Amino acid sequence: MKIFDSRTWYKFSKNPLSIVGLLIVSLIILMAVFANYLTPFPEHAGPFVDIPNKIKPPSSTYFFGTDKIGRDTFSRIIFGYRTSLYLGVIVLCIAVPIGTSLGLVAGYFGGKIDSIIMRITDIFLSIPPLVLALSIMAFLKPTLTNAMIAVSMMWWPWYTRLIYNLTRSIKNEGFVVSARIVGASHFHIIFREILPNCSASLITKITLDMGFVILIGSSLSFLGLGVQPPTPDLGTMVSQGSKYLPDIWWLSVFPGLAILIIVLGFNLLGDGLKDLFDVEL
Amino acid sequence: MTILSIKNLEVKFKHFEGITTALKKISLDIKHGEKVALVGESGSGKSVTARMILGLLSNSNISKSGEIFFEEVDLLKESNANIKKIRGNKISMIFQDPVSSMNPFFTVRKQMQQALENHNQTFDTKETEEYFANLLRDVKIEDPARVLDSYAFQLSGGMAQRVMISMAMINKPKLILADEPTTALDVTVQKTVLSIMKEVVNQNKMSMLLISHNLGVVREFADRIYVIYQGTILEEGTTKQIFNSPGHLYTQTLLQAIPKINSSRLPDLNTANIDYLKQPKFTH
Amino acid sequence: MSEPLLEIQNLKKNFKVGLSNVVAVDDISFNIAKYDSVSIVGESGSGKTTLANLILGVEKQTSGSIRYNGEEIDFSNKGLRKTIQFVQQNPLSSLNPKKTIYQTLELPLKIHNICQRKEIKNKIIQLLQYVDLDESYLERHPYSLSGGQRQRISVARALACEPEIIIFDEPTSALDVLIQLKILNLLSELKEKLQLTYIFITHDLAVVRNISNKTIVMNKGRIVEMNNTQKVFESPKEEYTKELIRSIPTITEEEEKIKP
Numbered sequence: 132m133k134i135f136d137s138r139t140w141y142k143f144s145k146n147p148l149s150i151v152g153l154l155i156v157s158l159i160i161l162m163a164v165f166a167n168y169l170t171p172f173p174e175h176a177g178p179f180v181d182i183p184n185k186i187k188p189p190s191s192t193y194f195f196g197t198d199k200i201g202r203d204t205f206s207r208i209i210f211g212y213r214t215s216l217y218l219g220v221i222v223l224c225i226a227v228p229i230g231t232s233l234g235l236v237a238g239y240f241g242g243k244i245d246s247i248i249m250r251i252t253d254i255f256l257s258i259p260p261l262v263l264a265l266s267i268m269a270f271l272k273p274t275l276t277n278a279m280i281a282v283s284m285m286w287w288p289w290y291t292r293l294i295y296n297l298t299r300s301i302k303n304e305g306f307v308v309s310a311r312i313v314g315a316s317h318f319h320i321i322f323r324e325i326l327p328n329c330s331a332s333l334i335t336k337i338t339l340d341m342g343f344v345i346l347i348g349s350s351l352s353f354l355g356l357g358v359q360p361p362t363p364d365l366g367t368m369v370s371q372g373s374k375y376l377p378d379i380w381w382l383s384v385f386p387g388l389a390i391l392i393i394v395l396g397f398n399l400l401g402d403g404l405k406d407l408f409d410v411e412l
Numbered sequence: 413m414t415i416l417s418i419k420n421l422e423v424k425f426k427h428f429e430g431i432t433t434a435l436k437k438i439s440l441d442i443k444h445g446e447k448v449a450l451v452g453e454s455g456s457g458k459s460v461t462a463r464m465i466l467g468l469l470s471n472s473n474i475s476k477s478g479e480i481f482f483e484e485v486d487l488l489k490e491s492n493a494n495i496k497k498i499r500g501n502k503i504s505m506i507f508q509d510p511v512s513s514m515n516p517f518f519t520v521r522k523q524m525q526q527a528l529e530n531h532n533q534t535f536d537t538k539e540t541e542e543y544f545a546n547l548l549r550d551v552k553i554e555d556p557a558r559v560l561d562s563y564a565f566q567l568s569g570g571m572a573q574r575v576m577i578s579m580a581m582i583n584k585p586k587l588i589l590a591d592e593p594t595t596a597l598d599v600t601v602q603k604t605v606l607s608i609m610k611e612v613v614n615q616n617k618m619s620m621l622l623i624s625h626n627l628g629v630v631r632e633f634a635d636r637i638y639v640i641y642q643g644t645i646l647e648e649g650t651t652k653q654i655f656n657s658p659g660h661l662y663t664q665t666l667l668q669a670i671p672k673i674n675s676s677r678l679p680d681l682n683t684a685n686i687d688y689l690k691q692p693k694f695t696h
Numbered sequence: 697m698s699e700p701l702l703e704i705q706n707l708k709k710n711f712k713v714g715l716s717n718v719v720a721v722d723d724i725s726f727n728i729a730k731y732d733s734v735s736i737v738g739e740s741g742s743g744k745t746t747l748a749n750l751i752l753g754v755e756k757q758t759s760g761s762i763r764y765n766g767e768e769i770d771f772s773n774k775g776l777r778k779t780i781q782f783v784q785q786n787p788l789s790s791l792n793p794k795k796t797i798y799q800t801l802e803l804p805l806k807i808h809n810i811c812q813r814k815e816i817k818n819k820i821i822q823l824l825q826y827v828d829l830d831e832s833y834l835e836r837h838p839y840s841l842s843g844g845q846r847q848r849i850s851v852a853r854a855l856a857c858e859p860e861i862i863i864f865d866e867p868t869s870a871l872d873v874l875i876q877l878k879i880l881n882l883l884s885e886l887k888e889k890l891q892l893t894y895i896f897i898t899h900d901l902a903v904v905r906n907i908s909n910k911t912i913v914m915n916k917g918r919i920v921e922m923n924n925t926q927k928v929f930e931s932p933k934e935e936y937t938k939e940l941i942r943s944i945p946t947i948t949e950e951e952e953k954i955k956p
Contacts, residue, residue: 141428305789309850312752313804313857314777327794453872454843569740598739599899603943625872628945655947669877671902673944673951676926678880678906 142407149403155396163212170206176363189381196381198372204381207363208389214364215393218279218348218357219341225283227337230290231329235321237291238298249295255288261350268356278357282347286340293336293412297329304328331408339401339412342394349390365390414481415587415619416442416465421478423460434460436643437478442587442619447610449622449634449651457643458623462589464488465621466505467495482587501531504580508592510572514564520575521560527582547578550615551608570601577609581616588613591623606632627670631655639663641688649696659694661686699766700727701893702751702861707760709746720746722917723760728861728893728910735896735904735925737940738914744897747914748863751895752782778808781854785866787846791838797824797849798834804856823852826886844875851883855890863895868903880907901944905929913937932956 143149167173171194181201189196195204237248255263267281301307302325310324349366351357358364365386372382405412423435435457442448452458463469465480465487480487482503487495499505507513514523524544528535541560548556551574564572573593580588593609594602610633613620624630630637630651637654639647639662647660658664665688668681709721721743728734738744749755751762753771762769769776784790791800801820805811811819821831827848838846847867854862867883868876884907887894896908904911904925911928913921913936921928921937932938938956946952 138428305784305786306792308754309782309784309790309853310792310803312754312777312782313853314774314807315803316807319803324792328792330794453874599901599945600739600939600943602945626945627873628947631947632945666873667947669873670947671877671880671900671906672948673902673905673929673941673946674948674954675906678884679877681877 139407143403146403146406148399149406152396152399152401152403155392156400159212159393159396160216162209163216166206166209166213170203170209172203172206173210175202175206176210176361178361186379195385198368198382199375204368204385207368208365208386210363211365211368211386211389212393214275214358214362215345215348215390218275218282219344221279222282222286222344222348223337223340225279226286227290227333229283230287231294231326231333233287234291234294234296235298235326238295239302239317239321239325248291252288252291252295255285256292258285260285261347264347264351265354265356268351273356273359275358275362278348278351281351282344285347286344289340290333290336293332294329297332298325301325301328331404332410332412335401335404335408335410336412338397338404342397342401345397346390346394413444414441415444415483416440416621417479417481418461418465419479419481421461421464421480422476423457423464424475426473426475434643435464438640438643438645440638440645442621444586445614445617445619447613447620447622447633447635449624449630449637450640451624451627451630451637452640453625455642456640458625458640459591461640462505462591462621462623465589466499466503467492468499497531500527501583502585503587503589504583504585506573506576506580506588506590506593509596510569510576511564511567513576514572516564518563519560520562520564520567524560524579524582527579531583544578547581548575550581550612551575551578552604553578568601569597570605573597573601573605574608577605577612581612584616585618587619587621589621589623592625593622594629595624595626602629603632609633627655627666639666644689645693646688646691647694647696649694653696657696659696660688661691662688663694701730701732701765702728703761703763703766704751705761705763707747707750707762708758709743709750709755710758719917721750721757724914724917724919726912726919726922728895730860731887731891731893732910733887733894733896733908734910734912735898735908736912736914737898737901737904739899739940741916742914743917744914745865748782748865748895748897752780752863753777774808778857779859780861780863781857781859783847783850783854783862783864783867785869787843787850787870788838790850791846793838796835796837800849801853801856804853808857810856810858819856823856826855826890827852827882842875843871844879847871847879848882851879851886855886859892861893861895863897865897866899867896869898869900876903883907901929901940902946913940930954 162169179202184197184201185199187193187197193203193205195208197203233248233252237245263285264281267284268277271277271281307320307324310320348357352364352366353370355370358367360367368386369383372386375382418438418440420437420439421435422433422437425432425434438461440450450458450461464476467487476488478488482498521544525540528540544560545556548559553559553571553574559571559575567575590609594605597605606629622630622634634651636650638645639654639660641662647654647658647663654663655667658667665681668679671678705725707721707724711718711720724747736744736747746755750757753769764776764779771777798820801823802816805816805819820834824830824833829845829848841849868879871879880903886892896904898904908925911923911925912919913928915936921932921934928937929941932941942955
């Protein structure tokens with residue numbers, strides 16, 4: 132089931148901002164994956180101390196300066212991107228299948244199943260996202276894994292709602308009725324007829340969400356609830372650096388900008404996809 | 413006295429796979445008080461023609477050449493502002509699906525008021541109420557007050573299309589374009605709406621361009637017919653000429669291919685790939 | 697006189713719309729014999745579409761019976777799905793845009809075990825041949841096909857189940873005149889070749905006249921008139937039927953003359 136062919140590329144490329152988004156995201160992913168080779172000081176991402184070089188402002192050696200124990204901010208940001216992307220991917224890998232399956236089942240079968248699933252979804256949706264994540268984290272030890280679980284728990288309902296609405300409209304389409312008349316099983320209809328026709332909306336939403344998940348994840352680690360040092364994380368870096376503002380500005384500003392850029396990249400890319408596929412989310 | 417004169421209109425669309433020529437230098441005339449039909453199948457370019465007259469196609473991917481003269485003015489060279497003054501005023505349009513042509517949030521009265529306002533006619537409320545009611549009565553709507561209070565979804569297809577016809581008449585246009593006005597209607601309703609349209613147009617001495625793929629509908633309604641195929645006009649003549657002695661192979665084939673109610677078998681026709689464009693335009 | 701293939705008796709279907717009750721199908725009874733080509737005509741709101749949905753099991757009747765070969769139809773028996781098939785009105789939405797033609801045609805073959813796994817591709821090619829399309833269509837998607845081509849694929853899909861009865865809902869209304877003729881001729885040939893029984897749901901009376909041997913006229917959920925097609929057109933009994941025939945936009949003088 133091809134989604135991207137030359138026709139879609141043509142349409143996509145007509146919007147320059149989408150290309151910008153695509154470039155930003157691709158570049159960041161590339162840098163994060165190959166961080167070990169691309170950063171000037173990969174070892175600074177781990178336990179590393181170099182007191183003589185501490186708190187140096189941005190220079191040609193240390194592009195974004197060093198922190199209070201001499202670690203290169205630039206390299207740590209690139210590794211921080213790794214953590215952010217990892218968080219985003221894992222969270223969505225949990226939230227999307229759960230949310231999507233629930234939405235498909237509720238939308239397709241209707242009746243009591245619909246009511247139960249959607250009321251639970253509504254309850255989750257009515258709690259402010261960050262509050263929910265924080266409440267969950269209150270019961271768990273602050274680790275990356277637990278942060279991921281907390282964020283997933285607040286994320287799946289959005290997919291349930293989206294897929295529920297799509298399923299309800301798609302299930303009345305001619306080809307779904309035809310499949311029923313031909314004798315297809317419920318499983319086939321849900322996963323082979325309806326779900327593939329949700330792909331455009333799913334891909335678009337996932338792309339847009341990546342940015343937001345990363346933002347939420349960074350917020351959690353900013354509050355000290357996510358990733359623990361010495362693992363480099365953008366939110367943590369902003370938090371720790373904020374104590375030294377405004378003199379030692381490079382410790383917070385660059386990680387902050389890094390968060391902005393990655394979120395912007397995913398947003399632009401997602402918006403481009405939204406226009407391309409012409410979906411309503 | 414020609415009211416609309418299209419001369420050598422060529423329209424090309426640019427898209428991913430290249431360029432498609434939707435209209436290949438077509439020419440068409442409508443005189444005062446004439447009912448002209450543009451008949452063709454899908455992809456013939458008939459709807460594009462109507463939309464070009466009214467400037468309803470966005471300009472980004474279109475290249476056009478030729479002229480569309482309306483009352484001595486070339487519509488293709490007019491500014492958007494001037495076209496807006498003509499559209500809905502001197503030239504109005506009736507679309508295929510009446511219910512979706514109307515704003516679902518407005519009552520019929522409000523839509524009619526908007527049509528008046530758009531062409532900055534200041535009006536007295538009581539007078540316009542009477543005017544609207546009369547327009548509705550002209551299309552055989554018996555309780556205009558109720559209909560004026562209604563929303564689009566509350567009207568049946570036939571009723572809605574009659575409302576559209578009366579809305580098209582509000583600013584006393586010189587020319588009405590009707591794009592498949594009865595295709596979405598039931599067959600008995602279609603008959604009624606067609607005869608109403610005919611009466612209204614004749615009484616008000618207006619001109620009409622009817623666009624349709626249905627030859628039967630056209631036969632009941634039009635004075636003259638243009639047959640269009642893949643962007644080219646292949647035949648032109650009076651209704652009688654076209655139906656009684658069609659000159660072009662394409663027209664003949666179309667007429668033969670339509671199932672007839674005085675036969676219990678499908679028309680026997682070999683429609684294997686014939687290039688209808690090889691034969692030049694037939695003018696009666 | 698052989699047993700009717702399909703027997704409809706006192707069929708009723710009500711819908712709840714808001715607070716009121718809408719009677720879509722109001723006490724309908726008729727029979728369809730094997731190899732019949734029956735047209736059910738009516739305008740919007742006549743109930744003809746609901747009737748088709750009831751026969752296909754898409755809706756459940758409020759009361760009354762639908763019998764196939766003497767037995768009450770029950771679609772939990774998958775075999776019945778094989779026997780009664782459907783071709784829809786709108787060629788655009790009746791095919792899954794995300795599936796290739798191969799995938800669309802493969803589905804019924806797999807569900808009803810029409811042939812062995814390794815035979816599937818050949819069977820699909822044969823189905824395409826039935827509707828005058830060649831192998832090159834296998835990997836294509838619906839968006840790249842014309843309305844006529846899509847409609848042919850819908851017909852091929854219906855044939856894949858090796859059905860006895862095919863119900864067509866306005867099969868050619870969305871098609872151009874020349875394509876319509878091709879498709880109607882094709883359906884006629886297939887009926888002969890594959891020994892099928894057809895039920896057409898349509899509002900196009902001229903088509904009805906040419907392709908069916910029996911016509912049922914419906915209005916507001918009831919059967920107004922039912923007879924051999926020729927008799928319905930040449931000597932219609934009911935005023936509604938006469939009104940319908942008079943409204944047909946005919947194109948020849950000869951046709952005008954035979955209108956009631």
